[in-house]
Each structure stands twice: as C-alpha cells, then as structure tokens.
Amino acid sequence: MIKNYIELAVEEMLDDVLESYAKKNPGTCICPRCRLDVMALALNALPTRYVVTDEGGIYTKVAMEQVGGRAQVIAAILNGLQIVKTNPRH
Numbered sequence: 001m002i003k004n005y006i007e008l009a010v011e012e013m014l015d016d017v018l019e020s021y022a023k024k025n026p027g028t029c030i031c032p033r034c035r036l037d038v039m040a041l042a043l044n045a046l047p048t049r050y051v052v053t054d055e056g057g058i059y060t061k062v063a064m065e066q067v068g069g070r071a072q073v074i075a076a077i078l079n080g081l082q083i084v085k086t087n088p089r090h
C-alpha cells in the first residue's frame with residue numbers, strides 16, 4: 001500500500017489544531033466540508049512524501065521529521081483555516 005505520510009501527519013493533528021483554533025476564534029466553522037477544505041489547503045502547502053507500507057501502523061514521527069516538524073504542520077493547518085474562514089465553501 002502506498003501512503004502519503006504527510007497526509008497522515010496532517011490528519012492526526014488536524015482536529016487538535018482545529019479545536020484549539022475554534023476556541024480562541026469564536027465563529028470558526030469546523031463542519032465536515034470546512035474541515036476537509038482546511039486539510040486540502042494544508043496538504044497543498046506541504047511537501048508530499050510517499051512511503052510503501054503493508055500495515056496500518058504509520059510512522060507519524062518520521063513524517064514529522066520529513067515535513068520539518070510539528071510546527072510546520074500546525075502552521076500549514078492554521079494557514080488553511082484562515083483561508084477557509086475568509087472564504088468558506090459550505
């Protein structure tokens with residue numbers, strides 16, 4: 001199976017970042033459509049790193065290193081949030 005492990009890293013952190021952002025910024029929409037838009041924007045801003053794996057257990061730690069650490073993933077998600085907030089498509 002081929003996986004983009006950057007996607008896995010974003011997926012893992014998305015809800016945490018979304019929740020804490022929404023707490024600090026009332027009115028932030030975290031409906032499924034906005035959530036996916038944020039994820040797509042974040043992924044477009046990050047590099048893509050494919051890995052071949054035959055199990056579900058994925059190497060988030062490795063993915064974080066590839067992408068430059070959690071801070072870069074969080075920054076990409078926050079950037080996506082701001083774009084979606086300004087121009088929601090739900």
Ligand SMILES: [Zn+2]
Pocket residue numbers: 029030031032033034035088090
């Ligand atoms: Zn929404």
